[in-house]
Amino acid sequence: MDFFLILFESNMKKIKDKELLTAISLAFKELRDKEGLTQQNVKDDTGIHLGRIETTTNDPSSSTIFELCKYFKITLSDFYKRLEEINPNLKIKKNKL
Secondary structure, X not given: OHHHHHHHXXXXXXXXXXXXXXXXXXXXXXXXXHHOOOHHHXXXXXXXXXXXXXXXXXXXXXXXXXXXXXHHOOOHHHHHHHHHHHOXXXXXXXXXX
């Protein structure tokens, strides 16, 4: 079974949007600074290496973002709104129906 998972993952296209990763990085750094926490504090509490996210080395999964939002007690919608505030280029224009 693991072989099929590896094969599936290797065929998935990796997309990295530098603007998005930078906004995610800044948003989590803001949240961490607001709470007076170090990257090590967050790693000790969650097991998530926030330093890799804050340096845009890692592209966090949606599950990782969800866990960090729970940790910082912020809703996903508020987190993503903050990303759009940090970088207005991330706002997606809606189609009129």
